[in-house]
Amino acid sequence: MDFADLVRRRRMTRAYTDDPVDVRVVEAALAAATRAPSAGFSQGWAFIVLDTPAAVRGFWEAQTDAALPGGTPDRWLRGMMRAPVVIVPCSRRDAYLERYAEPDKRRAGLTAAGGEEAAASRWAMPYWHLDTAMASLLVLQSVTDAGLGSCFFGLVPDRVDAVKELLGLVDGERPAPHPIGAITVGHPADPETGAQGSARSRRRTPWQTVAHRGRWGAGWS
Numbered sequence: 689m690d691f692a693d694l695v696r697r698r699r700m701t702r703a704y705t706d707d708p709v710d711v712r713v714v715e716a717a718l719a720a721a722t723r724a725p726s727a728g729f730s731q732g733w734a735f736i737v738l739d740t741p742a743a744v745r746g747f748w749e750a751q752t753d754a755a756l757p758g759g760t761p762d763r764w765l766r767g768m769m770r771a772p773v774v775i776v777p778c779s780r781r782d783a784y785l786e787r788y789a790e791p792d793k794r795r796a797g798l799t800a801a802g803g804e805e806a807a808a809s810r811w812a813m814p815y816w817h818l819d820t821a822m823a824s825l826l827v828l829q830s831v832t833d834a835g836l837g838s839c840f841f842g843l844v845p846d847r848v849d850a851v852k853e854l855l856g857l858v859d860g861e862r863p864a865p866h867p868i869g870a871i872t873v874g875h876p877a878d879p880e881t882g883a884q885g886s887a888r889s890r891r892r893t894p895w896q897t898v899a900h901r902g903r904w905g906a907g908w909s
Contacts, residue, residue, distance in 0.1 A: 701837025703767035703882025704874035717830040724823035727815040732783030736776040767882030771872035778865030779816040837876035
């Protein structure tokens with residue numbers, strides 16, 4: 689499909705069948721992700737792929753007690769748990785701080801005495817998270833191009849540490865990557881069997897409404 693059609697067809701899939709996902713689809717999506725832009729070409733991302741029933745179930749159990757044996761998952765969780773693949777995109781702040789400490793980037797002034805936290809505070813925003821999010825969008829688009837469904841969602845705030853421990857994201861000599869969310873991948877089931885997304889009840893804002901020429905409030909016309 690052409691790019692414009694690909695953009696229009698991408699949707700957040702919240703219900704999946706049990707059909708397996710061809711590993712080549714996952715590999716193509718990861719290859720696409722590494723084409724995302726990154727500040728200084730730091731490429732400070734990592735992707736943990738869970739593609740066995742045990743690994744996927746372990747992820748959901750770390751996310752919520754409702755996924756544990758005897759739990760009562762709601763409609764959203766029931767639909768999402770059937771996805772045979774979960775990809776956890778992670779950002780690596782240390783890759784950016786190290787890159788901007790190199791000779792060709794030092795003039796940017798994004799290093800500072802006082803350790804990693806002091807250096808990170810000099811950035812206008814945490815581009816390690818932003819760049820990983822752009823890589824994640826390329827995963828979603830690649831999966832759509834393959835005719836499958838996907839959904840990016842945030843981790844439950846008070847269960848992030850449990851997910852990190854499950855996935856081995858524990859600080860050692862170097863800081864561990866940080867999960868920015870998760871992506872389910874699979875064959876879409878009937879949408880009516882899963883939770884309904886906000887797009888069902890909210891109107892998509894026209895681009896002419898959010899674009900401004902020259903300054904905020906100028907509008908586009």
